Every structure is written in C-alpha cells, then in structure tokens.
Amino acid sequence: MNPIYRKIATIAREEIYKFIKLHDISLINYSYESYFQAIKEQYHIKVLEHHFENDLISGITMIDPLGISISYEKDCIKERQNFTKCHELGHLLLNHKGSLFTESLRNKTSQELEADYFASIILMPDIVLLTKIFYQQKTYQEIMQDLTVSNKALEVRLTQLFQHYTDMTYPKAQGIVTSFRAGTAAGKKLISYLEIIKDNIISNYEMIKIEASDKLKLLLEKKKFITHTEFPELQNQSFCQKIKNILPHIKIWCKYDKGLTLWYAWDSKQLTNIEVNKKVQFAFYDLQNKKD
Ligand SMILES: [Zn+2]
Structure with missing residues (x-):
C-alpha cells in the first residue's frame, strides 16, 4: 500500500478511535455524524450548501482569520455529500497548506488524495467494518446503508483495507470485494481474509488510549x-x-x-x-x- 495512504490511515485512525473511546460510541451503531458535529463545534465551522451547474464543484473549504466554512453541492446524493463533508474536514485536520480548497474531478493533487483517504476512514473506520462484516455478518448493501456511503466509496475502502493489512495487489483485493458485493459463494472469501487480518485491526484499535x-x-x-x-x-x-x-x-x-x-x-x-x-x-x- 502506498506511503501516503499509510501516513493518513495512521492519523485518521487515531483521530476517530480516540473520539469513539472518549464518547463511548457503539461500534455497532457508528455513524461519522457525531464526530463531524463535534469538530464543527470545536472549530466553529460554518457548514453551508452551494449549487453549481453540472456538478462542477462538489465541495469548498475556506479558512481565513474570520473563520472556517465548508460547503457542499446541494444537488448531490446524501452519500456524496457525506464524503465531501469529511473530505473538507480532512484539509483542516491534516493542516493542509492553503486557505481555499475546491473539489472537482479534474483536481487531484496529493493534498486532495490525502483528504480523500481521511474521509473514507472517518466514514468507514477499520474496526467498524470488521464489526459489521465479521461479527454482525452484514451484507455489502446493508453496510452501505448503515454508514450512508456510496457503492464506489465502500468498494475502494474495502479494497484499500485488504491492501493495507496484506500484500495483496489492487486487482486481487478488488476481485474479493466485488464477489462479496454480489453475495455469491465466492464472496465468503472476504470473510476468511478478514479472519486473517482481524487481530491486526483489533490491536490497532486497542493501542489507542485516551487520557x-x-x-x-x-x-x-x-x-x-x-x-x-x-x-x-x-x-x-x-x-x-x-x-x-x-x-x-x-x-x-x-x-x-x-x-x-x-x-x-x-x-x-x-x-x-x-x-x-x-x-x-x-x-x-x-x-x-x-x-x-
Ligand atoms: Zn479537497
């Protein structure tokens, strides 16, 4: 797995695991929402909707001495709005250089990639995915619904999860995720791979202590x-x-x-x-x- 992902995964996991433990949040009913609200209050962030024709800009963050504001496209589906909101928080919490961040499909700098990784881990923390898939035996579609994430976001997240904890190639990890989504017998493979990596996921979670x-x-x-x-x-x-x-x-x-x-x-x-x-x-x- 690439070093940028490793770096951001460590930061984002620590951030969200501390929050989960400090607030005694249930892993079964996890939603990014309470974290988002807490950060919004802590930094006095204004959260607004905007609209541009043709889905031109999905999100904007402005950081200036007068305050911080985040906006997202009001015509996007809820799942994408959630991703955008967490992505914008990523720019702030990862201390990215700049005061204006604009999201569009044509704009993928390394800071944008980092904010994407951050968002995907906040929306779908490793330990929550493990709980849902391995212990609660939820289907792909149920997980999408529980966490209000898109099909693509969950596919990328699970693929990266396997790549992170094993030396699997991207196509192999993606293949396992795709058969899990289809709900076929081959999809059970994903559960057996989770069995192999689950101790690592749990020890990463246990490692995070709160003061x-x-x-x-x-x-x-x-x-x-x-x-x-x-x-x-x-x-x-x-x-x-x-x-x-x-x-x-x-x-x-x-x-x-x-x-x-x-x-x-x-x-x-x-x-x-x-x-x-x-x-x-x-x-x-x-x-x-x-x-x-
Ligand atoms: Zn961005």
Missing part, C-alpha cells in the same frame, strides 16, 4: 460537577496535580466529615462557589446514605 484528563474535561463540559463515585481518579493525588497544571479552570477539592471523604471536581467557568457548595451538600448526603 483520564480528556475524559474528565468532557464529563465536566456536560455535567459541570462530578464526584469520585463517578470518576475514581479524583482520589489520586498525582492526577489532581496534573489537572491543576493543564486545566486550571477545573477545580478538585474534598470534604471530610464523620469518617467519610467526598472528592469532587467542578468547572469554575460554569459554576459559582455558592452553586458548588450546594452540590457538595447533596452529594455528601448521598454518600452517607449509601454507606448506611
């Missing part, structure tokens, strides 16, 4: 206040010291009374001291009752 600090940050963005009963790391002194250094707006404290200790953390940007004290009282009361 407890990232998890705490995410929890507090949602809940503003948590205690050690939901997040036991709050009792660990070196973890608390680390949070103090890297996320100063997150405060961690404890209340000790009648032989019981409650560790708690809150987001000082979102809660006042009075609000925190109230929550501590309730949480401590809960803790006492659980003990009794």
Whole structure:
C-alpha cells in the first residue's frame, strides 16, 4: 500500500478511535455524524450548501482569520455529500497548506488524495467494518446503508483495507470485494481474509488510549460537577496535580466529615462557589446514605 495512504490511515485512525473511546460510541451503531458535529463545534465551522451547474464543484473549504466554512453541492446524493463533508474536514485536520480548497474531478493533487483517504476512514473506520462484516455478518448493501456511503466509496475502502493489512495487489483485493458485493459463494472469501487480518485491526484499535484528563474535561463540559463515585481518579493525588497544571479552570477539592471523604471536581467557568457548595451538600448526603 502506498506511503501516503499509510501516513493518513495512521492519523485518521487515531483521530476517530480516540473520539469513539472518549464518547463511548457503539461500534455497532457508528455513524461519522457525531464526530463531524463535534469538530464543527470545536472549530466553529460554518457548514453551508452551494449549487453549481453540472456538478462542477462538489465541495469548498475556506479558512481565513474570520473563520472556517465548508460547503457542499446541494444537488448531490446524501452519500456524496457525506464524503465531501469529511473530505473538507480532512484539509483542516491534516493542516493542509492553503486557505481555499475546491473539489472537482479534474483536481487531484496529493493534498486532495490525502483528504480523500481521511474521509473514507472517518466514514468507514477499520474496526467498524470488521464489526459489521465479521461479527454482525452484514451484507455489502446493508453496510452501505448503515454508514450512508456510496457503492464506489465502500468498494475502494474495502479494497484499500485488504491492501493495507496484506500484500495483496489492487486487482486481487478488488476481485474479493466485488464477489462479496454480489453475495455469491465466492464472496465468503472476504470473510476468511478478514479472519486473517482481524487481530491486526483489533490491536490497532486497542493501542489507542485516551487520557483520564480528556475524559474528565468532557464529563465536566456536560455535567459541570462530578464526584469520585463517578470518576475514581479524583482520589489520586498525582492526577489532581496534573489537572491543576493543564486545566486550571477545573477545580478538585474534598470534604471530610464523620469518617467519610467526598472528592469532587467542578468547572469554575460554569459554576459559582455558592452553586458548588450546594452540590457538595447533596452529594455528601448521598454518600452517607449509601454507606448506611
Ligand atoms: Zn479537497
């Protein structure tokens, strides 16, 4: 498999696997959508539709000091719009040089190729394809539907997956994918090849770890206040010291009374001291009752 694909596959897998783990996303019901929404919010991206005659430009990304915007052709089918949206995110997250990216069939630079690889992995992560094909035994058509991707996008993605994990040639990998799509007995070959590569796919997934600090940050963005009963790391002194250094707006404290200790953390940007004290009282009361 070519070195550009290897490079982008490593980056895109790390990106999407971290997201899946951090947000406890089910591999069975995976959709790129929640990732897209999160990145859109994080970078304050404006997402718009556009229209050019004859499908001239499928997507545009503009990055300038006033903000980032992404647009896609409103007359394209949903599957292609999804691909375009993820492709445009690719330009941003792969730190591509430039401030204006325009997609057309005639325009295939190496940055465009990288953004294509990125999109295809975000839409169809290795571990999700393994889950659907090997464990859920879904058909080609069901996978297209589940992930809202086009026939061509899934064909290219599966072909590249086999090329990436084995030394198969492109025509051979494509042949296996084509018979799987046809649903013939020969299509079973694809399952047996997956059996060979599945440990590699799983270990790539297991390798990606998320930091407890990232998890705490995410929890507090949602809940503003948590205690050690939901997040036991709050009792660990070196973890608390680390949070103090890297996320100063997150405060961690404890209340000790009648032989019981409650560790708690809150987001000082979102809660006042009075609000925190109230929550501590309730949480401590809960803790006492659980003990009794
Ligand atoms: Zn592009």
